[in-house]
Amino acid sequence: MNPSSHTEAEVRAYQVKIEDFFQNHESPYSEPRLIEEIFGIKLSDENLPKSEEDVKKLAGIKEAIRNLVKEKRIFAANFDDPDTKEEVMHYSAKGWFETP
Secondary structure (H helix, E strand, C coil): CCCCCCCCHHHHHHHHHHHHHHHCCCCEEHHHHHHHHCCCCCCCCCCCCCCCCHHHHHHHHHHHHHHHHHCCEEEEEEEEEECCCEEEEEEEEECCCCCC
């Protein structure tokens, strides 16, 4: 399977898991933390998964996240990471949220 080729059913299943997660979590989550919490994929410091299988899965998860943001079912915002001073994308089910 090409990392960018995921079936609609796979992407939809990822979307459902993400939406279900946010039904019980109101705080914004960084993308790496969200992926680890929901799918159990721990990303390295470079935001890369450790196995080829996880690389393939990650491509579908990111597509699901993009779809949910596009459909305004979850919301995205960049926050400055206090440790690295880099902007980190965070997601939430709320349209407006405070800095974590």
